[in-house]
Amino acid sequence: MTENQLRLITGCRVTDSSGCHRYDFWNEQFLFDGSSHTGWGSQSRNASQPEHLDIDLGGVHAPLRIRLQRRPVPVIKTGFPVSIRVVAHPEEGGEKTVLVAENIDVEAGEWFEADLEPVATRRIRVVTGGVAIRPSGKYFTQIMQMQFLEA
Structure with a gap:
């Protein structure tokens, strides 16, 4: 199925995450x-570890694709x-x-895209891993946008 045959699932919201809640601009919503x-950004950590986002799709859907956007700052190679x-x-x-x-x-600034095995669900957990160490000696994950698409 091509990209233009898919439609964006709207009404998604994060119900739980391992994220940082100190800054208004790094809020999972x-x-x-x-x-x-x-x-969204995870907490700053001394060691790399898996991070998670629990997402309510706003209704029962069968997502076929996920898209995640990397922070559009070329000089920052981590996150x-x-x-x-x-x-x-x-x-x-x-x-x-x-x-x-x-x-x-x-x-x-570009997007990671991958096809999902279609399963009718309202709830999804996304687990991320493997971020590189930042110049400050800390690890944290950053994702600018997330999208789920369905037929």
Whole structure:
């Protein structure tokens, strides 16, 4: 299915995350605001660790694609995850891994896109990993926008 045959799932919101809540411009709800100037950031850490976002899709959907935008600052090479795992929580219970992506390499401001195994769900967990150390000696994840698309 081509990109123009897919439609954006609107009404998505983050219900829980391992994110940083100290700054107005790094709030997880900004992932779905359509702006590349605000986004989500994890806490600053001394060691790299998996980060997570629990997302309510606003209704039952069967997402076919996920898109994540990297921060549009070329001089900052750190912060965007090199691995992503997406887990759907079907309405009938349980969980289903619908994507495992590794060795992700995205240029500043560009989008990572991957197809998802379609599962009817309202709830999704996105787990990120593998961010590089920043010049400050800390690790943290940054994602500017997130999108889910369906048929």
